[in-house]
Amino acid sequence: MEDLTINERLFALPTTAISDATGGHTNLNARIKPLAEHFKIAGRALTVRLPDGENRAVLEAISKAKKEDILVIDAKGNTNRAVAGDFVISLARGLGIQGFVVDGVIRDLAAIKALDFPIFSLGTTVAAGFKNGGGEVGVPISVGGVTVHTGDFIVGDIDGVVVIPQGEEERIAESAEAKIVKDEAREKEALSNGEESIRAYLKKVLNTFK
């Protein structure tokens, strides 16, 4: 694994293994889902806190983001007003932003799918957000029931989104990688020989919990 960067290592890991490594305490609420099944992200958070129904601060965040950042947007669970549509998403994509995680909704889903830009959100709506201003970029936020700081590591895939607090990523990657090796060995043991090995595996596990 020495040759891979931490981004590459975490990108290669399923969120489920990362959740096992973190203890599952920093997984976003399951309502925040990828808008296409193949969407996958792994990178640093840049946080955005929006006033209810507003979205102008998303532009400020796009202008401040570094390449490969993931915008993590606290829209307070508002499902009536979009934090972005295909135009704003195109701006983000054009500047090398990796994806959005939104405790709220976006719009123009068909065009966004065509852009193949990964978004994890509560879903979609038709109405644009208000543009009166307000909101903050880079402050601690609460998204999907989890506190997120700028610089925390975010990984998202078909199962959902996990947060790794900044500084924990090496330890969590190592632990998740080890878990995968262990799970593979367990699967091999249980499934190698049909019913016989399945029964033997179940017997062993159930006995350890007696």
Ligand SMILES: O=C([O-])CC(=O)C(=O)O
């Ligand atoms: O203007 C907005 O609020 C979002 C929008 O429609 C777009 O980005 O295309």
